[in-house]
Amino acid sequence: MNLAWLSSIPGAALGAAVTYRVARIQWGERRQDAAERREMEEARTRREAWKHDYDSVHAMLIDAANLAYQVSHRGPLTHRDFADLDTALLHTNLEQASQRTPDELEAPLLEVAKHVANLLPQAVASDAETLDTYELVRQGEAAAVPAERTIRSEHIRAVAQARAAEDLEAAVRAARRALTKAWGG
Numbered sequence: 659m660n661l662a663w664l665s666s667i668p669g670a671a672l673g674a675a676v677t678y679r680v681a682r683i684q685w686g687e688r689r690q691d692a693a694e695r696r697e698m699e700e701a702r703t704r705r706e707a708w709k710h711d712y713d714s715v716h717a718m719l720i721d722a723a724n725l726a727y728q729v730s731h732r733g734p735l736t737h738r739d740f741a742d743l744d745t746a747l748l749h750t751n752l753e754q755a756s757q758r759t760p761d762e763l764e765a766p767l768l769e770v771a772k773h774v775a776n777l778l779p780q781a782v783a784s785d786a787e788t789l790d791t792y793e794l795v796r797q798g799e800a801a802a803v804p805a806e807r808t809i810r811s812e813h814i815r816a817v818a819q820a821r822a823a824e825d826l827e828a829a830v831r832a833a834r835r836a837l838t839k840a841w842g843g
Contacts, residue, residue: 729823
């Protein structure tokens with residue numbers, strides 16, 4: 659009896675087992691690659707879905723940083739300066755953006771909006787307004803300089819404006835970090 663064929667059975671079984679194992683590993687890798695591609699595609703789709711809002715929020719944060727810079731380096735700002743910088747509109751836009759962006763951006767954007775709003779009541783009188791007020795008192799047309807127009811009250815508002823600008827800068831930095839994280843960066 660020829661038993662040589664029996665010696666080839668373990669080799670063939672081992673070959674089949676190795677082939678099966680390699681096929682299973684490759685199948686698992688293909689499934690994992692497909693899942694990763696699907697996940698990346700979903701992330702890209704989510705990004706594209708709120709790209710317009712991302713660009714809008716990014717521009718608002720630049721405007722808020724510019725506002726803080728203007729107060730810190732050019733300030734204190736007057737009502738007209740705040741109007742020229744569209745500060746009230748920026749505040750409104752930030753509040754609205756916080757409602758239409760991903761949840762993780764809501765709190766940082768509302769914080770920036772709060773600090774923008776804190777700047778508005780700290781506007782100082784322009785030099786012309788101050789001089790006009792003091793001239794009315796000098797001419798006797800007014801009994802005294804109103805309390806909100808004294809040099810001391812203007813100085814207090816200027817200091818409060820500078821502090822509010824520092825707080826705004828910190829809030830903008832935090833919002834930028836949150837925006838970058840939400841974007842996937």
